[in-house]
Amino acid sequence: MSEAADASSNRLAEETSPYLQQHASNPVDWYPWGEEALTKAREEDKPIFLSIGYSACHWCHVMEHESFENADIAAVMNENFVCIKVDREERPDLDQIYMNAVVAMTGHGGWPMSVFLMPDRRPFFGGTYWPPTSRMNMPGFRDILTHIHRAWVDRRGDVENGAAELTNAVATMSVPDDKPQQLGIGALQNAMQKLVRSADREHGGFGRAPKFPHAMDLRVLLRCYKRFGNDEALEVVNLTLDKMARGGIYDHLGGGFHRYATDAKWLVPHFEKMLYDNALLVPTYLEAYQATGNEQYARVVWETCDYVLREMTSSEGGFFSTQDADSEGEEGKFFVWSKQEIDFYLADHEEDSGVFNWAYGVTEKGNWEGKSILERQPYTAEEDTPFGLDAAGLERVLEELRSQLFNARESRIHPGRDEKVLTGWNGLMIAAMAQAGAVLNDERYTQAAASAAKFVLKNLVKEDRLLHAYKDGRSRFNAYLDDYACLIDGLVELYQANFDERWITEAVQLAEQMIARYADEEAGGFFYTAVDHEELIVRQKDAQDNATPAGNTMAATALLKLARLTTRTDFEDRAIGTLDAISGVVASSPLAAGQGLIALDFLLGPTQEIVIVDPNQSEEGNEMVAEVRKGFRPNQVLVRTTGDTEGPLKTLIRGKASPDGKTKAFVCEKGVCHEPVGDVASLKAQLS
Known part of the structure; x- marks a missing residue:
């Protein structure tokens, strides 16, 4: 393909995805996934080369530079293949299917994902990153x-057989095949034991390097601590959260967490920042704060939420997707420091740089490639610092020094940002911001959650269906199961933060759409794609959590909360049916089913419905709400109302009145209520 290899022939320039646009000037004749490319493959009888990645992926950039920008390699690709580039964040349905194929072939997966397909989309060979030429056993x-190409021309039968076998393997992997199990308290005990056994009791986290945050598993352990009184469960949570908050995985100057740590001690992160990681870690630190009263956990939440407001929120209210690991072509360059730089920027007072360098482990030698990744050094409050500061004085000084270095860092070239707004990830962050606003009594976060919810409902709803992605004024792709489930959960949490019944009305409508389009009426649970979605080689049914909760486990969680608020038994039945459908995974692989275990814990209860009838929006009502939010009580829903309503909360509120016009609180379980109380002390007694 001679002339077609020039930049003007590349069709990715018309796409909204920043990841696809990054490849728009490649000499590769890239197509986006769609009928044009698939038809070309069929008509020309060529195999498809499918490359899947995302904009914040470091090795995706490496493979682009080494191979896709190489004119000789591009010529081979263009001559013998139909080349399709996919953003996994826009098309997680394709990513799931072909990742299963790669895992079936190689035993592991990752990005960039590189898969060769028959013209009918069946995979026959694949892998992840490949260097341009063979090296180091790659x-x-x-x-x-x-x-x-030679196999395609000379051994087509072998290729056909391989495609058939691999497609069968993918189909098997696409639907949970574990035998159903009876789920009860024993499943939570089993999960607690396995999580505690797999925990790193020196550095926190689970397993060895690389270390991922495992936010959902930590939340499971918090629930097990509360349910069983198991101190080991809480110790694992505290150690992990402390180590992450001190380590290089946390951005000590700007707030927020990087994707994961490449080492066991949380020092060296993969420097990309993902919206979903921070959305999942905010409620984890919040719940640990509620359980322990540790103010450092609240500080992490404040700093992380402030980072999202400052750097990951659009002017229209939606939350952006990711920030790159790289800037100026180097991984981590934006975030690391030399001792000379810190000494220069903190030169106003002689001891400032000494204090900072001591506190964050900055040395002449550095701790990573000659530079220093900031890592808070262990320090006991009872000890005197080398600078004669007590613990409180040290923290005051460090807060000011961090601010100075943050301002200095702002002058650097920032990592790239993927400004797609994804419905599911926004749902996760709406929930996180709403919970942070409620627990920390910070209206900024509640308002941010509300603004994002309005943005999504305005821009990502078309007629009676939800869409998946928004960028540059264009809303695209039918929603996936986790888009519905995460947004429903976010709206439920937002209602409990600001008590605007609109959010429950919207959540109910979305839940009904989700059931109508995604439910598996035969086996229970939900499919990942809608009944009228583009036909793919398999219809996925995800049950295992990955970096984000599985669609089925999140759907169960959201429906259980919504059922308690609306008294809709059909929602609860759907949630129970979903947990039953994936019960084999929850019981046998608890380390891959954290969100499912969170849903199970809520279902097993006791789960309270708390209704505060407050006709005059009184201060007493404010104090009651604050009391409900104060402790770690994950299995509850909260309603605050001025009186009767005709909305979806009407059944729960009906009969709960305040004839004398004073504030009353009703604590109930499945509609059976204690005597109403009119003061905070009595409410506290009933809650405990």
């Missing part, structure tokens, strides 16, 4: 292209 991409 096959070269150029050689792979040659071998695949």
Whole structure:
């Protein structure tokens, strides 16, 4: 393909995805996924080369630079293949299917994902990153292209057989095949034991390097601590949260968490920042704060939420997706420091840089590639610092020094930002911001959650269906199951933060759409794609959590909360049916079913419905709400109302009145209520 290899032929320039646009000037004749590319493959009888990645992926950038910008390699690709580039964040349905294929072939997955397909979309070979030429026991991409082309021409039967076998394997992996199990208290005990056994009791987290946050598993352990009184469960949570908050995985100057740590001690992160990681860690630190009263956990939440407001929120209210690991072509360059830089920026007072360098482990040698990743050094409050500061004085000084260095860092070239607004990830952050606003009594976060919810409902709803992604004024792609489930959960949490019944009305409508389009009426649970979605080689049914909660476990969680608020038994039945459908995974693989265990804990209860009838929006009502939010009581829903309503909360509120016009609180379980109380002390007694 001679002339078609120039930049003007590349169709990705018309796409909204920043990841696809990054490849728009490649000499590769890229197509987006769609009928044009698939038809070309069929008509020309060429295999498809499918490359899947995302904008914040470091190795995706490496493979682009090494291979996709190489004119010779691009010529081979263009001559022998139909080349399709996909943003996994826009098309998680494709990513799931072909990731299963890669895992079936190689035993592991990752990005960039590189898969070769038949013209009918069945996979027959794949892997992840390949260097341009063979090195260090890794096959070269150029050689792979040659071998695949020869096999296509000379051994088509073998390729066909491989595609058939691999597609069968993908189909098997796409639907949970574990035998159903009876779920009860025993499943939570089993999960607690396995999580505690797999915990790193020195550095926190689970397993060895690389270390991921495992936010959902930590929340499971908090619930097990509360339910069973198991101190080990709480110790694992505290150690992990402390180590992460001190380590390099946390941005000590700007707030927020990087994707994961490449080492066991949380020092060296993969520097990309993802909206969903921070959305999942905010409620984890919040719940630990409620359980322990540790103010450092509240500080992490404040700093993380402030980071999201400052750097990951659009002027229209939606939350952006990711920030790159790289800037100026180097991974981590924006975030690391030399001792000379810190000494220069903190030169106003002689001891300032000494205090900071001591507190964050900054040395001449550095701790990573000659530079220093900031890592808060262990320090006991009872000890005197080398600078004669007590603990409180040290923290005051460090707060000011962090601010100075943050301002200095702002002059650097920032990492790229993917400004797609994704419905599901926004749902997660809406829930996180709403919970942070409620627990920390910070209206900024509640308002941010409300603004994002308005944005999504305005821009990502078309007629009676939800859409998946928004960028540059264009809303695209039918929603996936987790878009519905996460947004429903976010709206439920937002209602409990500001008590605007609109959010429950919207959540009910979305839940009804989700059931109508995604429910598996035969086996229970939900499919990942809607009944009228583009036909793919399999219809996925996800049950295992990955970096984000599985669609089914999140759907169960959201429906259980919504059922308690609306008294809709059909929602609860759907949630129970969903947990039953994935019960084998929850029981046998608890480390992959954290969100499902959170839902199970809520279902098993006791779960309270708390209704505060407050006709005059009184200060007493404010104090009652604050009391409900104060402790760690994950299995409850909260309603505050001035009186009767005709909305979806009407059944729960009906009969709960305040004839004398004074504030009353009703604590109930499945509609059976204690005597109403009119003061905070009595409410506290009933809650405990």
